[in-house]
Amino acid sequence: MSVPSIWVNGVSYRYPGGARALKDITLTIEPGSRVAILGHNGAGKTTLVRHFNGLLTPTQGEVWVGDFNTRRSAVEELSGRVGYVFQNPDDQLFAKTIQEEVAFGPRNLGYDSSQVKVLVQSALELCGLGALADRHPYDIPWTKRRWAAIASVVAMDTPVLVLDEPTAGQDARGLERLRHLILQQSAQGKTIIAISHHLTFCAENFIRALVLRAGEVLFDGDFLTAFCQDNLFNEADLQLPQVTQVGLKLGFKQPVLTIPEFLAAYRQYLSDRTVISEE
Amino acid sequence: MAIIEIENLTYTYPVENFPALHGVNLRVEEGEWVVVSGENEAGKSTLCCIIAGLIPSVYRGKLEGTVRLCSLDVCQASRKDLIHRVGMVMQNPFHQISGGRFTVAEEVAFGLENLGVPRPEMHWRVNDMLAQVGIAHLARCSPFSLSGGQQQLVALAAALVMHPEVLVLDEPTSQLDPQASQKVLAVVQDLQKQGLTVVLVEHRLEWAAEFASRLVILEKGTICADGLPAQVFAGLAGRASGVHFPAVTLLGFQARREGLWPAGRPLPVTIEQAVRGFRR
Amino acid sequence: MFDAAPGGWLYHLNPLTKLSVSLAFILLAFLLPSPLVSLGLFCLAILPLSLWGGITLPMLNACLRLVAPAAGVLLVVQGLFYPGGQTAALRAGPLVFWQEGLAYAGLISVRLLIMVSAFSILLATTPPAKLAMALQQAGLPATFAYVLAAALQLLPEARQRALVILKAQRARGLRVSGSLLARARAVLPLVVPMISSTLVMAEERAVALELRAFRSGVKPTTYYEIEDAGVERTVRWLCGLLVLAAGIYRLWL
Numbered sequence: 001m002s003v004p005s006i007w008v009n010g011v012s013y014r015y016p017g018g019a020r021a022l023k024d025i026t027l028t029i030e031p032g033s034r035v036a037i038l039g040h041n042g043a044g045k046t047t048l049v050r051h052f053n054g055l056l057t058p059t060q061g062e063v064w065v066g067d068f069n070t071r072r073s074a075v076e077e078l079s080g081r082v083g084y085v086f087q088n089p090d091d092q093l094f095a096k097t098i099q100e101e102v103a104f105g106p107r108n109l110g111y112d113s114s115q116v117k118v119l120v121q122s123a124l125e126l127c128g129l130g131a132l133a134d135r136h137p138y139d140i141p142w143t144k145r146r147w148a149a150i151a152s153v154v155a156m157d158t159p160v161l162v163l164d165e166p167t168a169g170q171d172a173r174g175l176e177r178l179r180h181l182i183l184q185q186s187a188q189g190k191t192i193i194a195i196s197h198h199l200t201f202c203a204e205n206f207i208r209a210l211v212l213r214a215g216e217v218l219f220d221g222d223f224l225t226a227f228c229q230d231n232l233f234n235e236a237d238l239q240l241p242q243v244t245q246v247g248l249k250l251g252f253k254q255p256v257l258t259i260p261e262f263l264a265a266y267r268q269y270l271s272d273r274t275v276i277s278e279e
Numbered sequence: 280m281a282i283i284e285i286e287n288l289t290y291t292y293p294v295e296n297f298p299a300l301h302g303v304n305l306r307v308e309e310g311e312w313v314v315v316s317g318e319n320e321a322g323k324s325t326l327c328c329i330i331a332g333l334i335p336s337v338y339r340g341k342l343e344g345t346v347r348l349c350s351l352d353v354c355q356a357s358r359k360d361l362i363h364r365v366g367m368v369m370q371n372p373f374h375q376i377s378g379g380r381f382t383v384a385e386e387v388a389f390g391l392e393n394l395g396v397p398r399p400e401m402h403w404r405v406n407d408m409l410a411q412v413g414i415a416h417l418a419r420c421s422p423f424s425l426s427g428g429q430q431q432l433v434a435l436a437a438a439l440v441m442h443p444e445v446l447v448l449d450e451p452t453s454q455l456d457p458q459a460s461q462k463v464l465a466v467v468q469d470l471q472k473q474g475l476t477v478v479l480v481e482h483r484l485e486w487a488a489e490f491a492s493r494l495v496i497l498e499k500g501t502i503c504a505d506g507l508p509a510q511v512f513a514g515l516a517g518r519a520s521g522v523h524f525p526a527v528t529l530l531g532f533q534a535r536r537e538g539l540w541p542a543g544r545p546l547p548v549t550i551e552q553a554v555r556g557f558r559r
Numbered sequence: 560m561f562d563a564a565p566g567g568w569l570y571h572l573n574p575l576t577k578l579s580v581s582l583a584f585i586l587l588a589f590l591l592p593s594p595l596v597s598l599g600l601f602c603l604a605i606l607p608l609s610l611w612g613g614i615t616l617p618m619l620n621a622c623l624r625l626v627a628p629a630a631g632v633l634l635v636v637q638g639l640f641y642p643g644g645q646t647a648a649l650r651a652g653p654l655v656f657w658q659e660g661l662a663y664a665g666l667i668s669v670r671l672l673i674m675v676s677a678f679s680i681l682l683a684t685t686p687p688a689k690l691a692m693a694l695q696q697a698g699l700p701a702t703f704a705y706v707l708a709a710a711l712q713l714l715p716e717a718r719q720r721a722l723v724i725l726k727a728q729r730a731r732g733l734r735v736s737g738s739l740l741a742r743a744r745a746v747l748p749l750v751v752p753m754i755s756s757t758l759v760m761a762e763e764r765a766v767a768l769e770l771r772a773f774r775s776g777v778k779p780t781t782y783y784e785i786e787d788a789g790v791e792r793t794v795r796w797l798c799g800l801l802v803l804a805a806g807i808y809r810l811w812l
Contacts (some may be wrong), residue, residue, distance in 0.1 A: 041426065093752060094747055104748070169370075193380070241528055242525060331770065359772065362770065369766070394772050421686070
């Protein structure tokens with residue numbers, strides 16, 4: 001599997017109604033990277049990722065997925081390279097069983113039947129649906145349907161995987177499963193792109209943060225740098241992870257993202273304080 | 280006196296074999312803010328429907344035990360009596376819009392119209408509620424033209440305009456962005472201070488723990504923990520319960536393990552508590 | 560197709576008045592057999608009315624999209640195959656266009672024009688919910704009025720949802736163009752989610768309505784009173800009288 005880069009070159013997008021959703025965006029998403037797209041609702045996150053598989057084509061500029069220009073390629077053609085999980089599973093589930101549903105994508109991509117079987121099985125396991133394979137999608141709760149939709153795209157085994165708000169409505173176990181899925185797919189060299197409001201989850205599992213505001217890129221870089229920028233998250237209407245906030249309020253020199261990082265910095269903070277009080 | 284009294288409740292949906300809730304006991308006093316959490320399919324939404332008085336009059340099924348809302352037994356009270364007393368806001372903002380009205384003001388008035396409230400009274404109640412919820416400027420807009428966050432505020436106003444004594448919120452912020460979510464919760468907090476009893480189902484305890492006077496955790500249809508948030512977290516710590524602990528609580532827990540947080544000090548639930556605790 | 564934007568004096572009229580006037584135009588066009596009457600109605604009544612209300616462009620657009628293709632088909636089919644064709648109007652090789660057929664097609668097209676243009680004036684200046692409410696105020700049961708308004712208002716949303724479903728399935732490699740077989744295969748993945756998501760939505764909305772005392776058995780009140788000026792009532796009476804007169808003319812004269 002060769003993983004394509006995604007080049008977004010000077011892209012602006014205007015909805016048919018006239019609203020301008022993206023303004024002159026240029027960026028590259030390297031093969032195998034993990035990118036979280038953050039921002040307020042209406043900042044243009046979904047509009048941007050829908051350019052990655054040609055569901056939308058730019059009003060100005062161009063998007064390339066590997067050597068495919070999305071303007072000149074059909075969505076069906078790009079669907080083998082960029083898998084895209086929509087927010088609401090009810091927009092796509094139609095088959096009689098979960099297993100059939102998950103097999104739909106890979107069959108469309110022309111895998112042979114033995115490959116389809118393997119792909120479906122591993123996607124079902126990964127999404128915790130092994131025991132529900134023969135159930136009707138509408139006989140299971142919404143949160144499980146959500147996983148069925150994720151599995152149905154994961155089974156397509158595309159080199160790029162885009163997840164739109166995968167953290168919404170997940171309980172702690174669901175988040176753990178999602179973390180496992182992202183890291184497992186990433187370990188195979190795939191590019192993972194997710195839209196999410198869950199900053200803590202993103203900071204822990206993604207490397208690059210792409211912060212949008214009103215259709216423009218407000219920040220593009222790694223999470224650690226993002227947290228060093230004082231006003232960035234205020235401007236984007238995003239809340240810093242709680243652990244980071246506690247660290248900032250205690251006056252740590254470097255922003256911390258995870259609990260171990262916090263505790264290490266806290267030990268330093270305590271020893272600094274002892275030194276000061278001894279002086 | 281308790282405003283919600285649930286004793287030994289077991290409820291099974293029609294055509295289901297296993298009960299969605301069993302052996303549930305819950306007493307909520309007037310003015311409390313109870314946050315209900317737990318993993319998916321633990322029975323949280325069913326509990327919401329029970330407290331909103333939708334069971335057994337709207338969702339049939341088999342109900343054992345007693346449920347009394349504002350001193351009314353749900354098996355005997357009429358829908359009309361319950362509608363006045365308990366309001367509910369659901370997850371999906373769009374699905375709660377009646378669809379039959381063409382301005383936000385009318386949408387909020389819809390419930391009052393159906394109860395036959397005279398027009399002048401309706402006007403002041405609606406205007407009052409729109410102002411309280413902070414959407415007076417949207418009164419003449421079409422509800423279809425609003426963002427999800429604004430639609431959820433409309434749903435909230437539509438529930439509150441009935442002047443309920445109890446407000447049930449079933450994951451009201453799961454489809455909103457953080458800013459809109461906080462707006463919704465801030466409005467509810469305001470009303471709770473004025474005496475409204477609130478039951479909120481929420482996964483993201485990071486936000487909810489701050490407001491909650493009490494935290495109830497459901498697990499496979501039963502209540503497995505009930506108490507002050509810090510106590511509940513301390514009891515559940517290290518157990519796989521599907522509960523989304525606030526990151527600061529997890530931080531406190533890990534710090535305590537490594538000897539950086541005194542064993543006797545309650546675990547932090549909010550950022551302020553954590554900062555204060557770590558400063559000492 | 561129309562988004563009734565607030566503004567303009569037509570917007571503020573009682574929807575019943577607009578409905579009566581539209582219906583009167585249509586009935587007149589059907590009761591009076593001469594296409595010249597209909598054409599006159601269009602040029603002397605509907606067109607000036609739309610100019611006055613500032614909605615001529617959307618109205619003409621609707622006529623162009625709906626009436627023009629239908630008129631084209633009618634002219635060809637009726638012109639060639641009209642059963643009572645006697646006078647040839649045009650010969651093109653072996654084909655003969657009959658004058659009677661063309662006249663008949665013309666009449667039907669003009670009536671169609673009246674229908675579309677009259678209704679587009681109504682729809683372009685009236686939110687569906689307001690029309691439903693005016694009907695409720697005039698005595699239509701509240702439940703009917705609600706169902707009518709909700710059906711009309713949720714239609715654009717359903718269209719949006721259909722587009723999202725199309726996108727979601729194409730992203731999973733569904734081919735919606737190409738051979739007949741490929742298109743037939745695409746039907747289920749597109750139709751089933753539409754139906755099931757509509758059912759999910761309907762169920763949740765039913766609960767939301769229940770929480771807001773819908774059909775509680777009480778006679779509902781309405782939040783707004785739709786104004787009904789004396790002039791408007793007079794206009795509605797006049798419309799009725801005109802139609803009645805046309806009916807009498809048609810039957811006895």
